[in-house]
Amino acid sequence: MRFLIIIPAHNEENNLSFTLDSLQQQSFKEFKVVVVNDGSTDRTEEIIKKYVDTDSRFETVNLQKSSHQPGSKVVNAFKNGLNTQNLDEFDIICKFDADIILPENYLETIRNSFQNNPEYGLVGGLLYVEKDESWIYEGNSNKHHVRGPMKAYRKESFTQMGGLRETLGWDNIDSILLENLGWKEVVLSELQVKLIKVKGTDYTIKPAEYYGRYFYFLGLNRFLAYIASSKEAAKSKSISFFFTIIKSYESCRSKKLELKISKQEQKIINDQRWKALKKKWLKM
Known part of the structure; x- marks a missing residue:
């Protein structure tokens, strides 16, 4: 199974390298990453270029500054990256944020989960945030819902629901539509994903x-x-x-x-x- 990973990024110079490094360190290597630079005004484009120039699995799309509203902005960037790819070449479509650190076995565990469970349509881990120099469970959602920063869809389920909606609430709409189509959304609690932009949980x-x-x-x-x-x-x-x-x-x-x-x-x-x-x- 091959992964297509789309990462929208806007002014993520302090975080993006951690995300991309964690992808390069994955135990499962069959993936392509498309980083969508959504009108960044900092060093985000320069950071992306370092990975694109040295690793053929990394590509980039540069957009002008988006005027879209929260919620629709990130999905618009995601779709711009998705539209550059031939989906026939992939089995799993991921929407990841540009400020997360994935455990080394993340993609391998997701791949195995999809392979062993044909009814799974959406799979992901749990988000952890740093508080008092420790990483704690974010707790911003129930443990049965895959959060927006780390979505992995089986291509068939993604296609059946018509992709992501450019709107506030897109990351709950997908869950409901998939369930209605008979697909299961599964959180693998052993996969702890670090959300590095946030300190504590007040951002919720x-x-x-x-x-x-x-x-x-x-x-x-x-x-x-x-x-x-x-x-x-x-x-x-x-x-x-x-x-x-x-x-x-x-x-x-x-x-x-x-x-x-x-x-x-x-x-x-x-x-x-x-x-x-x-x-x-x-x-x-």
Whole structure:
């Protein structure tokens, strides 16, 4: 099985070399890396060139500075890299961030997992962040969800779901669509991936306006969006947080901002959310 690894990078001069070094040190060698330089103004392009010039498995794509919104920006860069490749040459498609360090057996373990489990469509490890000079589990998601910085898709599953969506919430939309198609998303907890840009876990706190936009672009109907908003407000222990989320969500609705998912996909997402809600809260 051969890997195609796409890495969007914007001003990652302090982190990118760690990511690319960890790829060169992988026990499994059958991969190609495409680093998409998304309008960097620092030394990112220079760093990429060092790997491209010395290792034929590395390529680069240079983009002008992206004006896309958060969420869509990284997927737009990813797609630009993907479009330069012949997917017939690959079996596994990866979207990695430019600020992670992979354990040496990462690709080999992912490859073995796909080979031994034909129902697996999306596989990844767990993210760890540095805190008080130790690496601890990030804890920003449940341990059954592959986080955005280290996604590995079986090519067939990736193609069936129509690739990634250029929108906020893309890394949850993919999971739901894959599940609906019958593919399994699997987290291999023994694979500990270091997220090097972050110190501690405070970065996981998002402003209320973010959640309003996120719930809208995820395609949630009003009822489910309000339920999700109350959950986030409870975490922050703030009633005003709830109303700010709702204001942001309703603003998106009133403007009728374009969704990057179809009506059918929106129904799939809402049905899945409703099923999860009944299972967790209503014990149904």
